[in-house]
Amino acid sequence: MPVTYSVHTAESATAVFPALVRLYAVVYAEPPYAEGPEQVAGFANGLPDETRRDGFTLVVAEDGEVLVGAAYGWRLPAGRWWTRADTEPSNDLRAADKFAVMEWIVHPDRRGAGIGAELIRRLLDGRPERWATLASNPAAPARAVYQRAGWQQVGGSAMPDGTPMHLLVLPLPVAPVRRR
Incomplete structure (x- = not known):
């Protein structure tokens, strides 16, 4: 069965939360995160x-009824930046x-098949913001993926x-710009 993707707003995202929390628990149990039940509960x-x-959007990837990937975020308005940043942005x-x-x-068993790339493409496609931003653990394998992307x-x-x-x-x- 092919992977299917769907986009959720705040109103529809809550139906996906139980599966999202289960996926989070699997992904963040891996090193370097090693998160346990307390961190998973905090996420949930x-x-x-x-x-x-503002601007909350969630994109999920499902194989049948199994959530195999997810990406979400929201708008960080002009003038705002990460609260614990060690340097000012330009x-x-x-x-x-x-x-x-x-x-x-x-999901670890589904990496390398383009699911992550498709998730981020769908999440960022058509966004009105000029930039996307994220925070990454430098010890995580995902950090190299971000750089290559x-x-x-x-x-x-x-x-x-x-x-x-x-x-x-x-x-x-x-x-x-759309002309009328």
Whole structure:
């Protein structure tokens, strides 16, 4: 059965949350994350608040009824940047609207099949923001994937537990102006 993709807004995303939490638990149990039940519960408890963020969008990949990948984020408006950043972004970057990718995960058994690339393509396609941004653990294999996909490091930060993170950006195509 082929993988199918669907896009969810805040209103429809809650139906996907149980499967998303299960996928998160599998992905983040791996090194270097080694997250356990407490972190998974924190993720699950935070999801309703995340859907209330401006521009929240979730894209999921399913094989039949099994969630095999997901990516979501929201708008980070002009003037805003990552709260724990260790450096200021360029004036151009700070002054622009950005789309913050908060999660971009694929089940370990399904990696290497293009699911992650299709998830991010669908998540970012047609976005009105000038940039996408995400935070990545430099010790994670995903960090090299982001670099190969064109994401550029513009700074660093640390998680509340002290885990270092790289702050990455990707320029987004300018959406064409529609004439009426």
